[in-house]
Amino acid sequence: MKLLLLVQAVTGLPEIIKIGGLFDVTDNLRGEEQQETAFRYAVQRVNQNKNILQRSQLSAQIEKIPPKDSFHASKRVCHLLKYGVAALFGPESGTTSGHVQSICDALEIPHIEIRWDFLIKKTDYSINLHPSPSHISKAFLDIIEAFEWKSFTILYEDSLGLMRLQELLKSPTKTDIKIRVLQLNFVEGNSKVLHEVKQSGEIHLVVDCKVESLSQLMKEAQSAGLMTAYHNYLITSLDLHLVNLEEFKYTGTNITAFRLVDPNNSKVQNVVNQFDSHGVHSQEFNTYRKSMVLNYTSIRTETALIYDAVMLFAMALDNLDRSQMVTIHPLSCDGQDTWLHGNSLLNYMKMVEMDGLTGKIEFDQFGMRTGFTLDVIELKKSGLQKVGSWSYGAGVVFSRNFTELYSEIVENLQNKTLVVTTIRSAPYSMVSQSTDQLTGNAAFEGYAIDLIAEIAKILKFNYTFKWVDDGAYGFKNKETGEWNGLMGE
8 A cells, every 4th residue: 555655645646837938029910919819818728627637737837929039039939848748738829830840750749739830741740720732722712612612813912822822723633724923012001912803804712811911901801892792702811800891781692601609609698708607716817808809700710729728738638648657847948858759649639639719629649630620601792601610521511592593693682783794686686666665774675684673673683785796696705714694704
């Protein structure tokens, strides 16, 4: 009995387990403050859970890092390691994250990321909760194929946007989809680019830019006449819910996006509501929280991911602790020592399957997230609504039935004025025979003219007839791929 008690006394994790949180310092700190709040709150939730790490408490060690200052990042990471941390979370900046990763690889410390990373193969000591880039890119391709777009224009802000859309850019080699690519410029404005889109006649647009820039772009597009019922937008940001879309809800424009976090999910609502009602009870934490207004409709994807990351880490460490004696000790960036349990902890994290704020969480052998589901959302008059879902195996599955789809079409048409182009072809469309000089719709008659009039009465829309400009039915130019005549208009 004495021997058993001695083993229990020396087995297990230390009473205090330090974990490092690395957060970017930018001019606009709102997103970073949300992440830090979620990180601290997740630590508290783990500490309050009597079923995880029962003999230990997590301690959040926070470091603020300028996004492109790799030297400063390295110094702060080494500072954390000197005090003995079991894992490092972040930062979001790709420039500094690469240097953090190098240090973690050398010292065998788990590096847990929540950022979009175009590197397909991860190192042995890294795991990323952000969905796999190749899977996200495939989701974009799948939904465009579901929409049956034959052409579209990509509007992108920077080169990372093109990397995010790699599967779309490859699609012309697999299909006959016609793609045009134009770069946005939020410094000088996008009027020139949007005018070019307007002149091209393209109505299908894929937009990749920072979520903070989306409102500006949509207002510019509206001024350019590109926010009509004929236009279709696919927004690549997973945070469209953060954009004020109030003035665009009644334009009839089809605006679609994916989301990873469902704000209507009860787990999301409970966790975010408790940020305030049962927040971290410390003066330091409350100082960070004072400038924030956080609710479940304004939670960023990265905020939910950092919360899930802490929960995943705690579950994996608890499982590891049950299988072997785990010790944590200080490490020096200049020394030769490494953490004995780092590789085992990463392997346990890859084996954990859990349901978090961002849905189902599981990983492949490279530490890249797989098996997740994205909601397909569209802008309605009532706001953003879920209309379907996407997964790697099933592709896009819409939840709307025919009745719902028909009702949406009818609602969008009501009180709108449509321009109906036709060609002289008796008895369908003819010039009205009259001794008076007729103008407007009165100058048209025929079976097709009467049919449009009756449909308009039923669906309650207005219409204006016009003759096709070149008097042709239309044919396709083999060189340009464009149509003339009725087909072109």
